[in-house]
Amino acid sequence: MDPSRRGVLGSALFSVALTIPAWQDTVRRLEDVQTGRSNRIGFAEVDAVTAMTEKLSELDDMFGGRHARPMAAAFLVNTVAPHLRADAPDDVRKSMLSATADLLYLTGYMAVDEGLHGLAQRYCTKALEMAGAAGDHLTYCTTLRGMSLQAVDLGHGTQALRLADAAAAASPAAGPRMRAFLAGQQAHSYAVSGDRRNALRLISEAEAAMEQAESRAKAFGSYDTSSLAYHVAQVQHGLGDVAGSVRNLQESSRLRHGVYRRTRVRYDSLLAERQLEVGHLEAACATWDRVLDDYPLIQSGRADERVTVMKSRLRPHLRNATARSTYERARELSASSTAR
Template identity: 50%
Template sequence: MYRESGWTLRQFAQAVNRIGTEHGTPLKYQQPSVHQWLGGHLPKESVRPLILEALARRLNRPVTRDEAGFPTLPQPHSRPTTAEELIDLGRQDMDPSRRKLLAAGLYSAALSVPAFSALVSEASADDHDRLTRPTGRIGPGEVDTVRRMTGKIADILDELGGGHARPMAAAFLVNTVAGYLHADASDEVHRNMLSAASDLTYLTGWMAMYERAHGLGQTYYLHALDLARESNDQLTYCRTLRGMSLQASHLRYGRKALEYANSAAEAAPQAGPRLVAFLRGQQAHASAMVGDRQGARAMLKEAETALSRADSRRDAVGGYDQAAFLFHVSHVHYESRDLAASIKTLRHSIRVMSPLERQGRLHAHAVLAQRQYELGHLEEACASWGRFLDDYEVLSTARGDEHFDKLRSLSVPRASPVVRDLHNRISTVAKLKAA
């Protein structure tokens, strides 16, 4: 960072001294002190925030303790802010050499998340006061920029897959949103920016989950919860919990999935009908996973009723529509071991799915094929796998890779032309993906 700044040792010392004067603690550092810092000598703890601020102003971007090589103190008051932690996480996620290591992080099935009401009372303005101000003042326009970009990234996710969309989201978080979070703003604008950042962080966690980086996805989700709490955004908080429930259900942690789904529902007593449907659908799936068929049916009925009351608008992030509802119905049938009903409902879900949702369609066709194969309908399964491959060829998605690996590992007899054609197609796609 010193080399990037273009400073001389004297200029670096002067910048730190100026900020010390601004904060009411005049300093008289000179070149030898800076030379020692660059050689690895840690400056006094009280001076470290001033050095970070000086670098942030010079480089016109946030600079965290971790990036500067300063240890994080164990005292609660010196805990890095949510924004700082998010910057470090996003910066690592942008780095291809670090991304694989991040993706290997472990998912914690023992994690407990407090209710929203228990957290709101703990929120304060302390984090805002501790942030640096390298990017001037922001207003409603910057909040709108983050929300619009989040919608665009969600569109790219649907059209091209998370492999392309998530690095973009991480880069936008680090290079733009982090600066906005550190900028001066009115209380209302700052809260709205925290809320918008929470939405984007939730989406990034969603993509990490679908890219099979479950530990990383969980970490993004936790940061989204923190941002939602700080902004008092109850709806984003509950929507993130619902995403955590979906992740737990995918990993077959039924009890944990139900716990998160119920917590999400409790966090949104004033939610609109579309979000209510969203939450009840996930509660139904999780209830079926733990053997509560009656509870699952009751939740599905509530979800259907709520969805019928929703307006025609669909949120870019975490949206819920008829196709998503039918997907939940299909899951409940499957957990209840009614394969035929599950397949029929899943077909209906695919028929009403938006043609723009290629990511969702890819996943749905793969799940449909697996269930058809499980029921013994081999040729129908081959046709569904063929439709899955149509989307998989052009999408960059680890969820697609997971389905493709399962498909290649199946021992399917090549007795019919349909099966032989599928095997030939699998070989062609495998060569294409390896190129």
Template identity: 50%
Template sequence: MGIVQELIELGRLDMDPARRSVLSAGIFSVGLNIPDWQDALDRLSLAHDGRVRRIGEGEIELVTTVTRHLSDLDYQFGGQNTRPTAASFIVNTLAPYLSTSGSASVRKRMLSAASDLCYLTGYMAVDEGQQGLGQRYYLKAMELAKSADDRDAHSLALHGMSSQALQLGHHETALRLTSAAMADFGSLAPNMRAFLAGQRAYASALTEGAAAAFPFLRKAEREMGKADSSSRAVMGHYREAVLEFDIAQVKHGLNDTEGSVQSLKRYTVLQRNRTQRRRSVLDHSTLAERQLRIGHLEAACASWSQALKDYPFVQSGRADQRMASMLSALKPFLKNSTARELHERARAVVKIRHVR
């Protein structure tokens, strides 16, 4: 079976509410064999379906514009309600484009655009807590990127899988995936190099220690200075705020919780003018959890209050999980009036549900 047909079948399953439980049952595979760049196999085939005779600049622009728009919606509102739209677009529009002729240059750019959309769809699946599904979309993104000879898109998919592994606590797997993404570091765009170096720094902090982690943070900072704002829509621009977040994660990985809190506070200040509600819920929850860990209950309640303010606008499995965790974390402190007031306010709005 070719890439396009596999993508259609995956998208159709994802579009159908009655069958999505089948996808939800999939789990993240730690031992997955990730083929390197040289192992790419072009399994694409042209199979006209009568809707589009030939693709060109207009079709590429449509896919990239839709991906950018879906990415904006995801950052603002979360992926639960956005991903079915992405799956529908993949099946009904993208797949016919991938099965249609065009110049060699146009087809490569369409494959790159398709890889970006699959990466984004995988990211939204992970946000909903559907880990196995997210991994399947990331693998499709990798395969499309290799067929397009697009190393940045290939590294982007590996970055997504590494982030997923870190979230699930598979630190060695995350390090392996990030190392694979950085295998041909010099050929990547500076913006991608910065993201990968920051990710590698965190994975190294969790597995190899400070001596391995901090050189990658310095590398991320150097590459940030070379990057421009024309980066891939689904990744965004590596900027000072992102670097500060990576520093916070590295400190956390090295058990420097107080230092991590200080970096996260600087990060949230740098982020305050960006209206990304899902990001705000996750970031302020992370800050609150670490503030509570070092005994700063009042500060933690203030951070959680900011997360709770943005939470009603977000449809995100990860956000649901973090808010449910907040309620559990506050229970031992309900004699404190601030903690009790926050807990009572949160119970009225927090959706507690199992996140797979």
């Protein structure tokens, strides 16, 4: 293997790239553009960016944003940026802008996972710019929806609602699965904003759209019945129905298939917090123990936050042996995480 080719990506990212079919044949073209030996790109370069984005997304889901974002940022700066400056036919240029928008959104999502919210917004704003220039409505709407999710998780209900509504308005011809994806986020944002009527209306729309989507041949997409149950739970919690939220988070967990570690940590943490909220201490500890099984395997600021919340919620219950055992395990694992 030519060591100089590692300079295109960096050694860690190059080892990831080797799992992409025909990647070594593509590296020469990437390097030619990066070093100025070629000033023209084609669909092969677009395909390479798309394939790398998919691999980085897998790493993010498995190991968390702190693990994957530095590689994504290096790929953006060292490989994608020269592609954007290179000559290309109009159709290739639009496709490269679209592929770059996807990568920028993913990198922004990783920054959210690290707790770097200002940086995440800058990545997402650039993703919107690229998607708009490419005429890529799917990435444009997905990015707005992701920004709404960031806002609602930070407690900014009004901003979350504005972004969720903008995402839905930008996709008037969305298919049923995409409509469910967007309406679920709108419903969550309305619930957090205290608008019960619109929250219930939109979650009903999401349920109807998902029923329509599921009745068709299975389509590619990450929004499924598990995701919908999660959104129903979030709406219920926002409207004060904590017990209903627990039931739907449990249903979301039951429906999950092949969900990555970081998502499991996030969803199960919410379930445990709400189980405790309704007074089910030992059930909450059992759920938190599942969280702690996954926690050492990911590098995620949001996971760190959830474990911090876990310890604070358990501290008043340390006379209970089960709670004390889970608390001590969380304390030890979070100390190990800080030392990494």
